Amino acid sequence: MEKFLERGPPNASTSQPSKRIEVCPRKYPDDPAFQPKxxxxxxxxxxxxxxxxxxxxxxxxxxxxxxxxxMSGLMCKFNPSWFKEFGSWLEYSEHDGGAYCLYCYLFNESKKSGDTFITEGFKSWNKKDRLLRHIGGPNSFHNQAMKKCDALENKKIFNSNLAY
Structure with a gap:
């Protein structure tokens, strides 16, 4: 995505051409362990x-x-079949070997750390029930974040339809 900023000298008349300054697109880390809050x-x-x-x-x-x-005397690891079950939000970091929640990451505006699925990476592979507990009920932080993601995507689609 390219952005342009048009600047002209102060108090310039509209008849003078303005300068176009290209701003390089920002790079966002793909691995969730490297994503800034x-x-x-x-x-x-x-x-x-x-x-x-x-x-x-x-x-x-x-x-x-x-x-x-x-874990408890057993060798455990992330189960890739969880991508099918929790595919819309579950992320895996190759760097730290932890699982993260995309939705909660995107809408966690709290200054404190907190949820393992946002800051540290979930690694208790023998406790799949924690993935379900993370989702929680209809008013859980996860489900509220998911609704905000849907609303943001719908807003983008709505705004792009207005261009026609």
Whole structure:
């Protein structure tokens, strides 16, 4: 996506041509372990960041050797079949071997850390029920974030339809 900023000298008349200054597109990290908190982006840029990640979709590497960890005497690792079950939001970091929630990341504007699925990466592979617990009920933070993602995508579609 290219952005242009037009500037002219102060008090310039409209008949003078303005300068076009190209601003390079921002690079957003693909691996969720490297993504800065959404609050670290300027407030006016956050929807652009959100749209980028929603368009890209969750980071779900298919050909990675998922890291094994010992839990209660058993060797456990991320189960790639969870991408099918939780595919719209579940992300996996190849860097730290943790699972993250795309929706909660995009709408976590709290200054404090908190949810493992946003800041640290979930790694308790022997506790799949925690994925369901993360989703929670209809008014959970996760479900509210999912509704905000849907609204943002619908707003984009609505605004693009207005251009015709």
């Amino acid at each position: 959404i609050t670290e982006y300027p407030p006016n840029d956050r929807d652009e960041v959100r749209r980028y990640y929603l368009q890209k979709g969750p980071s779900q590497p298919k050909t990675v050797d998922f890291k094994q960890v010992e």
